[in-house]
Amino acid sequence: MYGWIWRHLPGNAWVKALISLALVVAVVYVLFNYVFPWAEPLLPFNDVTVDNQ
Amino acid sequence: MAVSVFGELLITAGLVLGLFVVYSLWWTNVLADRAADKQADKVRDIWAHQDDGSGRPATFDSKDGIGFLHVPAMSGDEILVEKGTTSKILNDGVAGYYTDPVKATLPTSGKKGNFSLAAHRDGHGAEFHNIHKIEKGDPIVFETKDKWYVYKVYALLPETSKYNVKVLSAIPKESGKTKAGHYITLTTCTPVYTSRYRYIVWGELERVEKVDKERTPPEELRG
Numbered sequence: 129m130y131g132w133i134w135r136h137l138p139g140n141a142w143v144k145a146l147i148s149l150a151l152v153v154a155v156v157y158v159l160f161n162y163v164f165p166w167a168e169p170l171l172p173f174n175d176v177t178v179d180n181q
Numbered sequence: 182m183a184v185s186v187f188g189e190l191l192i193t194a195g196l197v198l199g200l201f202v203v204y205s206l207w208w209t210n211v212l213a214d215r216a217a218d219k220q221a222d223k224v225r226d227i228w229a230h231q232d233d234g235s236g237r238p239a240t241f242d243s244k245d246g247i248g249f250l251h252v253p254a255m256s257g258d259e260i261l262v263e264k265g266t267t268s269k270i271l272n273d274g275v276a277g278y279y280t281d282p283v284k285a286t287l288p289t290s291g292k293k294g295n296f297s298l299a300a301h302r303d304g305h306g307a308e309f310h311n312i313h314k315i316e317k318g319d320p321i322v323f324e325t326k327d328k329w330y331v332y333k334v335y336a337l338l339p340e341t342s343k344y345n346v347k348v349l350s351a352i353p354k355e356s357g358k359t360k361a362g363h364y365i366t367l368t369t370c371t372p373v374y375t376s377r378y379r380y381i382v383w384g385e386l387e388r389v390e391k392v393d394k395e396r397t398p399p400e401e402l403r404g
Binding site: 129130131156159160164167168169172173174175176177178179 | 185186189190197200201204205208209266268271279281282299300301302303304305309341342343344345346348349368369370374375376379
């Protein structure tokens with residue numbers, strides 16, 4: 129999978145490394161801003177109140 | 182080929198889970214501290230300008246926050262208190278007073294009852310992270326614009342069911358009280374990093390001090 133991505137990136141090794149880095153940053157950004165905030169309330173790690181539900 | 186793709190997917194899943202831990206325990210704190218600081222500044226600013234004839238309204242919206250909680254045994258920082266205990270409110274790194282399932286009695290009302298609060302143990306500011314460091318006899322001070330409400334911790338409940346709403350009662354029987362009084366209840370989750378149980382701390386009002394011009398804190402918060 130990662131090998132396939134690497135082979136299909138354009139340019140020489142340096143350019144590929146740079147694009148890979150940008151891709152990783154983009155993925156982390158999407159995870160932190162959209163995926164994790166969405167997933168967090170669905171997981172039972174952060175309920176602090178007492179309630180009767 | 183298929184095996185290596187599968188392996189890479191597993192590694193990716195591991196990395197994503199690791200990132201989720203980083204997000205929960207670090208990034209949410211960064212965001213929450215930022216939000217809490219902003220809101221606290223706003224409340225302080227409103228307090229400072231209410232009386233100086235700048236034309237601002239004398240009443241302010243309780244959704245901005247009603248005051249600050251100081252618990253020296255738990256944290257050196259002041260904790261802004263806002264209305265409500267939904268995650269949207271608590272995720273801003275503040276403590277919220279209960280409106281549901283049992284409505285909190287605000288100390289400012291002067292009525293007898295229970296001032297029940299909740300805040301996060303981990304992530305989102307983790308305002309009550311060190312709740313286990315509170316011992317009987319420790320002070321809990323609630324600061325409003327004009328008054329310091331000084332409470333003293335008299336009972337702890339290190340582990341209870343998350344359905345135990347009785348801890349929020351006006352007279353919290355489990356704390357050993359049978360008469361109406363001015364109580365404060367702190368609730369958060371326990372053990373650390375999970376939400377399996379709830380940790381409860383009860384205090385009772387000792388005295389109320391007027392805030393002076395310099396906002397000199399009561400002796401419990403000095404030194």
